[in-house]
Amino acid sequence: MLTDDAGRGANQAPEPANSVKNPRRTGGDLVQLLTPSGERISHPEFDLWISDVSDEQLGSLYEDMVVIRRIDAEATALQRQGELALWPPMLGQEATQIGSGRALRSDDFVFPTYRDNGVAYCRGVAVPDLVRAWRGNALFGWDPYRYNIATQQIMIGSQSLHATGYAMGIQDDGADSVAVAYFGDGATSEGDVNEAMVFAASFQAPVVFICQNNHWAISEPVLLQSHVQLADRASGFGIPSMRVDGNDVLAVLSATRIALDRARKGGGPTFIEALTYRMGPHTTADDPTRYRDPNELEDWAAKDPIARLKALLDRKGLLGEELEDRVKAKADAVAAELRSGTINMPEPAPLDVFKHVYSEENSWIERQKDHYSRYLESFSGSVQEGAL
Amino acid sequence: MSQLTFARAINAGLRKALDNDPKVVLMGEDIGKLGGVFRVTDGLQKDFGTHRVVDTPLAESGIIGTAVGLAYRGYRPVCEIQFDGFIYPAFDQIVSQVAKMHYRTQGNVKMPITIRVPFGGGIGSPEHHSESPEAYFTHTSGLRVVSVSNPQDAYTMIQQAIASDDPVLYFEPKRRYHDKGEVDEAAALGNALPMGSARVAAGGSDVTLVAYGPLVKTALDAALAAADEGVSIEVIDLRSLAPVDYRTVEASVRKTGRLVITHEAAQSGGLGAEIAASITGRCFNYLEAAPVRITGFDVPYPYSKLEMHHLPDLDRILDGVDRALGRPNSLSGLEG
Numbered sequence: 001m002l003t004d005d006a007g008r009g010a011n012q013a014p015e016p017a018n019s020v021k022n023p024r025r026t027g028g029d030l031v032q033l034l035t036p037s038g039e040r041i042s043h044p045e046f047d048l049w050i051s052d053v054s055d056e057q058l059g060s061l062y063e064d065m066v067v068i069r070r071i072d073a074e075a076t077a078l079q080r081q082g083e084l085a086l087w088p089p090m091l092g093q094e095a096t097q098i099g100s101g102r103a104l105r106s107d108d109f110v111f112p113t114y115r116d117n118g119v120a121y122c123r124g125v126a127v128p129d130l131v132r133a134w135r136g137n138a139l140f141g142w143d144p145y146r147y148n149i150a151t152q153q154i155m156i157g158s159q160s161l162h163a164t165g166y167a168m169g170i171q172d173d174g175a176d177s178v179a180v181a182y183f184g185d186g187a188t189s190e191g192d193v194n195e196a197m198v199f200a201a202s203f204q205a206p207v208v209f210i211c212q213n214n215h216w217a218i219s220e221p222v223l224l225q226s227h228v229q230l231a232d233r234a235s236g237f238g239i240p241s242m243r244v245d246g247n248d249v250l251a252v253l254s255a256t257r258i259a260l261d262r263a264r265k266g267g268g269p270t271f272i273e274a275l276t277y278r279m280g281p282h283t284t285a286d287d288p289t290r291y292r293d294p295n296e297l298e299d300w301a302a303k304d305p306i307a308r309l310k311a312l313l314d315r316k317g318l319l320g321e322e323l324e325d326r327v328k329a330k331a332d333a334v335a336a337e338l339r340s341g342t343i344n345m346p347e348p349a350p351l352d353v354f355k356h357v358y359s360e361e362n363s364w365i366e367r368q369k370d371h372y373s374r375y376l377e378s379f380s381g382s383v384q385e386g387a388l
Numbered sequence: 389m390s391q392l393t394f395a396r397a398i399n400a401g402l403r404k405a406l407d408n409d410p411k412v413v414l415m416g417e418d419i420g421k422l423g424g425v426f427r428v429t430d431g432l433q434k435d436f437g438t439h440r441v442v443d444t445p446l447a448e449s450g451i452i453g454t455a456v457g458l459a460y461r462g463y464r465p466v467c468e469i470q471f472d473g474f475i476y477p478a479f480d481q482i483v484s485q486v487a488k489m490h491y492r493t494q495g496n497v498k499m500p501i502t503i504r505v506p507f508g509g510g511i512g513s514p515e516h517h518s519e520s521p522e523a524y525f526t527h528t529s530g531l532r533v534v535s536v537s538n539p540q541d542a543y544t545m546i547q548q549a550i551a552s553d554d555p556v557l558y559f560e561p562k563r564r565y566h567d568k569g570e571v572d573e574a575a576a577l578g579n580a581l582p583m584g585s586a587r588v589a590a591g592g593s594d595v596t597l598v599a600y601g602p603l604v605k606t607a608l609d610a611a612l613a614a615a616d617e618g619v620s621i622e623v624i625d626l627r628s629l630a631p632v633d634y635r636t637v638e639a640s641v642r643k644t645g646r647l648v649i650t651h652e653a654a655q656s657g658g659l660g661a662e663i664a665a666s667i668t669g670r671c672f673n674y675l676e677a678a679p680v681r682i683t684g685f686d687v688p689y690p691y692s693k694l695e696m697h698h699l700p701d702l703d704r705i706l707d708g709v710d711r712a713l714g715r716p717n718s719l720s721g722l723e724g
Contacts, residue, residue, distance in 0.1 A: 362532075363631045
């Protein structure tokens with residue numbers, strides 16, 4: 001079974017049968033198991049970790065990728081229609097997010113960024129909760145402990161330290177779960193990501209760093225962040241790394257399983273660079289035509305992550321009407337759920353502004369709340385007078 | 389009751405917290421074998437092990453950022469920032485993550501993190517070792533900020549800070565580390581004065597003198613000196629800097645009608661300004677004079693041969709008391 005106890009991930013990562021078990025690699029050649037035209041290429045090391053993926057599961061990975069692309073499109077439309085203030089599209093990064101997200105166990109803990117809505121979907125987060133913050137109805141959409149996925153971090157790279165600390169806690173608890181930090185290429189320049197790798201290596205913490213190199217940090221190309229391949233940076237910290245085709249869901253799934261297995265068995269952290277591309281803008285407020293060569297977009301469109309899995313399914317004779325209909329029905333239902341959940345989201349009450357600043361009573365907050373509620377009440381009085 | 393130095397009192401409080409709750413973890417630079425540069429954590433790693441008293445890499449943002457992750461996992465990290473001036477690399481994690489996580493997650497994720505900071509001057513240190521950065525943190529919603537002035541409070545309040553489900557910045561006056569005092573280690577924490585309460589350190593009737601941390605002792609000395617001249621000063625040890633226990637300050641000012649506030653930190657935008665504004669608002673009709681601030685100057689912390697000019701001392705505080713009383717003082721005759 002590919003599905004885990006939460007219904008999506010794959011906790012039964014197969015134990016490779018032969019001796020090519022989990023070598024500590026550093027960067028190296030790009031690992032690709034599925035070409036853009038849908039050809040499955042064999043790789044002695046990485047194939048071992050996905051040998052259990054059945055035809056049915058290939059269809060299910062395809063479904064998830066189509067569904068999150070649909071979520072992305074629907075949220076973008078909701079923003080254009082004024083229902084969301086902003087949206088950070090993940091278009092193009094579906095294979096990285098589904099491939100890694102579905103490798104996780106439900107007791108693993110994810111520390112994502114704002115763009116990792118596909119990962120959040122894998123964790124089982126209710127779809128309208130993905131846009132709660134972007135509608136301005138909350139700073140963040142869900143209870144992290146319900147799905148074992150933390151707040152979608154907006155500060156670049158901060159969460160890499162949180163994941164590392166969480167992993168240190170796992171270690172102290174003697175558990176075999178893993179903390180996973182997601183971040184982008186730009187984040188690798190941040191001090192926190194570098195400090196996280198120092199701590200992770202020093203304490204051999206069970207953490208996986210998944211760097212989605214989507215080539216752009218808003219308008220800044222990856223070359224501005226690094227003159228070496230990002231995966232190669234890890235070796236300076238003594239952390240093994242892999243560089244995989246991030247538009248190849250099988251390569252990402254395999255690499256993530258390798259890293260998770262190492263962490264569970266006390267082998268410490270791993271850095272995965274997933275090479276992908278942000279097909280859309282940074283957010284709906286961005287205009288990439290000001291800084292990006294349109295030819296580049298065309299090149300990457302030809303490497304589309306969903307198209308290539310679809311091509312594989314076709315080659316294998318699995319792309320029947322039944323699968324297509326099922327996937328379309330699911331995507332339609334999820335999009336409808338997102339739309340109605342967004343439009344019908346309950347509005348916050350004015351005094352909610354004071355809620356949850358502290359977990360224990362605070363005299364400053366109480367006083368300001370009291371004064372502001374009196375102020376608000378003074379208006380309800382004048383409204384009544386006006387009515388007379 | 390036992391006679392303990394300030395540093396030993398904190399050590400005893402940390403030991404008790406480690407004993408009482410297996411989720412308490414100490415983290416910081418040199419806090420293990422060395423016992424910290426001020427020996428505050430002396431012997432704790434030996435007794436509790438390297439997993440509970442953790443020597444970290446030299447990265448302050450890393451210390452606080454990993455503490456956030458540990459708190460996520462249900463731990464209660466107690467982080468030591470080695471010196472006040474070293475806290476700034478961690479500023480982003482403290483302000484953007486530690487302080488806001490509870491609000492961000494609508495109360496689902498608690499951040500029971502205690503951040504210990506030796507602070508203040510007076511020990512002849514090089515740059516970055518004598519600062520008073522508390523106002524940056526009192527201005528940050530989501531944090532609680534305390535400063536202790538004596539071994540008993542140091543012992544009690546470190547335990548209260550660790551027990552609090554909110555993040556607490558715990559400022560330790562490093563020049564008082566070797567001061568001794570009575571500490572009741574047997575007293576139940578539940579009976580102690582709440583962490584958020586101020587304390588009247590010396591009763592008086594003519595002027596209210598508000599101090600915290602290292603200057604409480606200076607303020608008490610000033611009160612003794614003033615008593616010789618027939619001036620009765622009520623000294624309030626603020627203890628909690630965010631939130632300030634205004635009820636205690638208010639009650640005193642209603643009685644005395646005069647307020648002097650002292651701190652080592654620079655004056656402009658400092659805690660004294662906040663207290664002066666708040667008390668003026670709350671007690672305007674009781675005030676006989678404008679509140680007076682006796683503070684460090686608006687300069688970077690100076691080299692050590694000048695620090696005695698920068699730091700408020702007994703005489704400068706008494707000069708301020710004279711101003712509040714309308715008696716001849718250094719600024720007599722100066723308008724505005």
